[in-house]
Amino acid sequence: MAATSVILEPKRGRPSAARASAIDRVILQTARELFLAEGFDPVSMEQVASAVGISKGTLYARHSSKEELFAAVVHDAIAEWSTEGGKRTDPAHDDIGQRLRHYARTLADALMRPDILMFQRVLLSVRHRFPELAKTVSDIGYGHMVEVIAADLAAAGRSDGTRVEDAQGVARMVVAAISGYHLHEMPNGRLSADRLRKYADRTVDMVMAARPAW
Secondary structure, eight states: OOOOOOOOOOOSSSOOHHHHHHHHHHHHHHHHHHHHHHOTTTOOHHHHHHHHTOOHHHHHHHOSSHHHHHHHHHHHHHHHHHHHHHHHSOOOOSSHHHHHHHHHHHHHHHHTOHHHHHHHHHHHHHTTTOHHHHHHHHIIIIIHHHHHHHHHHHHHHHHHOOOOSOHHHHHHHHHHHHHHHHHHHGGGTOOOHHHHHHHHHHHHHHHHHTGGGO
16 A cells, blocks of 8 residues: 655745645545555655655654654544544443443454554564554553443442442453454454454353353
8 A cells, every 4th residue: 555645835935834744634645545555664764755745854853753753643643543442332222231242342443453454464563663652652542432331330320329349450351352362363364343243242142141240
């Protein structure tokens, strides 16, 4: 996959705030495409500047190194996923079983998204160089879903009077079961989106059957 070439017509003088913002946006979008298509090491700053249609000086004025640009790309993707995730993790169900099923399927669908899969592969290949980025991605994905589910489990317990001893622990079991299954089954090429969704549903069935142990 080649990056989308976006030619920004050069203009004299200091760029307006709107134009500067547009340049920033195109840089991040183009760099993301290149990093996902080729990996971190093969991509050069010159390549990004050429694909965007700006000078190397303009690019370096915004991102002083390829490492800094990559970090900006990852944080931009995290912000995008967080916005999308916030819209998907607010199910309109009163029943805790249905809410858990919604969360489990949302997680399963996210794990099978091509862009997220590609990001995982790139981050995995450079995680020793970007440990903080890898941790941030984990916190946003895994950590956020655990917190959302734990809050709902605790609220369900207060609502129906069923004691919930370890909402965090149960939430971690749900998220770890689905993400762990994906991690181990995806490399063998046999995992489909439908199969992961069914596993997510089965996980919820098991958790709901063990509700007295929450």
